[in-house]
Structure formats: C-alpha cells, structure tokens
Amino acid sequence: MIVSGAAWAQNPTTPATIDLPLPGGPDERVITTAFPQKGPMILQRTRPPLLETPFEVFDRGVFTPNDAFYVRWHWAVIPTEIDVDTFRLSVRGHVDKELSLSLKEIVDGLPRVELAAVNQCSGNSRGFTEPRVAGAQWANGAMGNAKWMGVKLRDLLDRAGIKPGAVAVRFAGLDEPVMSDAPKFMKSLSLDHARDGEVMIAYAMNGEQLPLLNGFPLRLVVPGWYSTYWVKMLDRIEVLSAPDESFWTKNAYLIPDTPGADMKPGQAGVAMVPINKMVPRSFITNLKAGGTLKAGTKNLVRGIAFGGVTGVKNVDLSMDGGATWLPTVLGRDEGKYSFRQWQAEVAPAVGDLALMVRCTNDDGLAQPLANNWNPSGFMHNGIETVRVKVA
Amino acid sequence: MKISMGTVGFAVPIVAGVVLALIGHPAVQLPPPSPAVAATPAASGFALKSVSVELPVSDVVFPGGAKADAIAANCLSCHSAGMVLTQPDLAKAAWTGIVEKMIHAYKAPVAEADVAAIVDYLQETRGAK
Numbered sequence: 117m118i119v120s121g122a123a124w125a126q127n128p129t130t131p132a133t134i135d136l137p138l139p140g141g142p143d144e145r146v147i148t149t150a151f152p153q154k155g156p157m158i159l160q161r162t163r164p165p166l167l168e169t170p171f172e173v174f175d176r177g178v179f180t181p182n183d184a185f186y187v188r189w190h191w192a193v194i195p196t197e198i199d200v201d202t203f204r205l206s207v208r209g210h211v212d213k214e215l216s217l218s219l220k221e222i223v224d225g226l227p228r229v230e231l232a233a234v235n236q237c238s239g240n241s242r243g244f245t246e247p248r249v250a251g252a253q254w255a256n257g258a259m260g261n262a263k264w265m266g267v268k269l270r271d272l273l274d275r276a277g278i279k280p281g282a283v284a285v286r287f288a289g290l291d292e293p294v295m296s297d298a299p300k301f302m303k304s305l306s307l308d309h310a311r312d313g314e315v316m317i318a319y320a321m322n323g324e325q326l327p328l329l330n331g332f333p334l335r336l337v338v339p340g341w342y343s344t345y346w347v348k349m350l351d352r353i354e355v356l357s358a359p360d361e362s363f364w365t366k367n368a369y370l371i372p373d374t375p376g377a378d379m380k381p382g383q384a385g386v387a388m389v390p391i392n393k394m395v396p397r398s399f400i401t402n403l404k405a406g407g408t409l410k411a412g413t414k415n416l417v418r419g420i421a422f423g424g425v426t427g428v429k430n431v432d433l434s435m436d437g438g439a440t441w442l443p444t445v446l447g448r449d450e451g452k453y454s455f456r457q458w459q460a461e462v463a464p465a466v467g468d469l470a471l472m473v474r475c476t477n478d479d480g481l482a483q484p485l486a487n488n489w490n491p492s493g494f495m496h497n498g499i500e501t502v503r504v505k506v507a
Numbered sequence: 508m509k510i511s512m513g514t515v516g517f518a519v520p521i522v523a524g525v526v527l528a529l530i531g532h533p534a535v536q537l538p539p540p541s542p543a544v545a546a547t548p549a550a551s552g553f554a555l556k557s558v559s560v561e562l563p564v565s566d567v568v569f570p571g572g573a574k575a576d577a578i579a580a581n582c583l584s585c586h587s588a589g590m591v592l593t594q595p596d597l598a599k600a601a602w603t604g605i606v607e608k609m610i611h612a613y614k615a616p617v618a619e620a621d622v623a624a625i626v627d628y629l630q631e632t633r634g635a636k
Binding site for chain 2: 138140141142145148150151152153159160161162163164165166191192194196197198199200201219223224228243248249250252253265293294295297298299319320325328332333363367368
C-alpha cells in the first residue's frame, strides 16, 4: 500500500483511499489532507506535488473551490514562503523599459479584469489512455474552473513597451529544478497571443488570493489553452526577439500535429508541435459507475462541460450507444472559457444502461467517440460513458 | 457567493428543461452570456497577504529490499517514490527510455553503473508481463 507519511500521521490506522478505475492499475490512491490550503485531495505524488481533485467536487457547482483545485508541479524546489512586500515581477528582454513591479503596483496600478476559465492539465485523464503511457496517472480530476481576477498581460507589456522585432514572450516562476543544470520550467507564447487582451496575470481566483500550490502570488492565465502555459508563481516575463528554443517549449509538451492529437502507438514520421488549444469535454457528475436509476420515472442527470478554446454550443446524451442523441439544457453562461453546467431528465427501461455525454463547442467541434492516443497521453477528450443499473 | 448563486440560478431552467427534454426541443431561453472579459477600474484595493506553508514529505519506500537500492539512491532527490509506484506496467524498452530521459533531459545524476539495476527494478516492479 502506498501511503504518505502525513496521511499516516493524521489517520494512523486506516488512511482513506480511493480506487481510480485505471485500466490495468495500479489504481489505489490515498486521499490526503496533508497539503497546505487544501482539503481532501487524491495523492498522485507527494514531491513535487501532484494532487487531483476528487470528482464529486465537480457536481457541487460550476466553479471549483480553491481548496479542492488540482495541483501540478514539475520541479521540487518550490518556495514555501512568499513575502508580498518584497516579491517583484520583472519584465525584461526586447522592451523599451525594463520593469520590476511590486504586487501593490500590479494590483493597484493596472486595470483589473475578471474572467471565468477552465484550467486543465495537458495530461488530464492520462490514466485512461490505452495502451497506457508514462506520466502522472490522472483520472479526470486534473482540471478546474475558477473566476480569475488580475490584470491583462497586454497592459503590462504596453507599460514596458515592446520593441520592434519582438516575436514571443516567455514566462517563468519561482520554482527551480533540484539539479542546477536541469532546464528551468519556462513557457512562451507568441507575441500576438500574449497581447490578445485575454491572457491575464491573475492575483486572485474565486475572489481570494491563490493557494500557494496553485501559484501564489501571481499566475499566468491563458484562456482556452492547456495549463502548461499557465505559469505559476510567475516572477519573470521576457520579451524575445527570436522564437523560444528552450526545452519546455521546444522539446516538451509536444503533440502529434494531427486532428485530435491522435496517432498509432509506434507510428513513425509523425510531425510534433507544442500543445495549444483545448478541445471540448463533458462529464456526468451526479452518477457514478455502478449506480442505480429508478425505472418508470424521470431521473435527473447532470454534469459539466466546456468547449475548450470556445464556448459550449450544446451537450447531448445518448442511451443507445451513440445511435441517437437527446438534447440537454445548459446552465448559466459564465463566459466561453468556463465550465457550463448541463442537465436532462431520462426515463430509461429496466436493465443495464450506458449513458454517454457529448459536448459540441461553438466552432462545431464535437467530442470523438473514441479516445485519442499519443505517447504523452495529452488531449484526452473522448465521449465519456457512465454505466448504471435501472431498477 | 458566486457558486451557490449559480446553482440557484440553474433551478429555473430545470423546470423548462423537463418539458423541453421530453419534446426534444433544443432551443432554450437562458440568460444572455456575460462578456468574456469585464474590465473595471481598480478602485477598491485587493489586499494580498504573505504566505508561509509547510509541504509534507513522503515516507513511501521502494519495496524489494536490496533490489531497490539503486533506484532509491538515484531517483528520490527529484521525486518521491509514489511517482514510480503509480505508473502502469510498461515494456522494458519504455522504462529504459524513461531512465535515459531522466538522465539526459532532466539531468538526473544517475551513476552509469546503476542504470541497469534501475531499469531491472522498474521492469520487475512495473514491467509489462
């Protein structure tokens, strides 16, 4: 049994565990309450932390509470103390004027914006990839939705002044690799993307400062793009006059340049590109596999969906293996990058029932029936099926 | 609180949803979308407070006694053992590739003499059968 020391300390006899239904296992994980500013989380790795949001949290509302928001770090040297008076965010490189800003200057000195957006790990649901691949073995909880508050990256870049010839902007945070010669975690965006007026530097999520493990005090928010770009503990911004050739942009987080990032295991000659825009997903949140519905009456089925890089157009349910689809009713629109709740009522006949849910986004892109495969288990977004009994 | 308001707000379309779901009509009247980005003047300050936390340490050990000596000596400085023990069963070639990646891309200071023992351990513990 895999048990963290902290979990033992809290509950010395029977640490709570959960079985993630990962094909072929191992699927037992500890539910940990040992991490600061976090409630019960699925422990995927203690150091550096990989904490998964228990899936039932997604049934409680369209926003994911900060203390249940998933956590993912690459390198183990993570500052555990942040002094808000001495912290500085620098803007350097191909700019007219280099900046070193205090948190107060950022919070009080730049226009405030708010945006609801889904933050999803590139490898969310990797544990369901078949054939299985290495990496954090997430079930579906490496995602969350928050109302982010902060400033536009564009406003900050305009204050520094972009020099002609700039092409990209690179971001890095306070975390460091254990080995000093290992590549520091950095990500970059094209200059146009960085200046699109939507990319933000957030100092609050869901109305409160960020938990340290979610990137306190500042985190980049790249709406509609995978979380690898949402650099945590952001403290340096570098405007580049040439494309970013550093490891984490050029060599890591690559996907096959194919529809749905799909390829065959072992397929040769596939062009690889940096992961980028998210694709639509949807989930049933009020029913678990093996649960029961009542026959002869209407049963409420509900869940969440998101469109990826654009909004949710519709969410449909199927009870016949995908032959026919029934519309569902969408909840309040919190913005195109947000989770959107959906619900429907079904009155199925007695027997085994497979409920399938499919999101189509505002670009007309629908979830595929089959899951993709790529060597890193990125961009998993096949139609989800929940099997229940009707009695 | 925003979260509960969202939930309450959804109670209204539920009633319409029942009827519409039964007749299969996709068009539903819902509140207009809120603007994606709403800028407001930074009039009221938002106060950030300094944070000091402690992160837990793992006491998970690699099982297997002496067979685990090489992996325990070389791999735990960068990540806890749970990272390895939660991995699926992978082919030996895949494990070899992962160890090589740790050394060359992520600069893990693994003694050359220990590489074979680490790969053997991974193959035995999490190898595709």
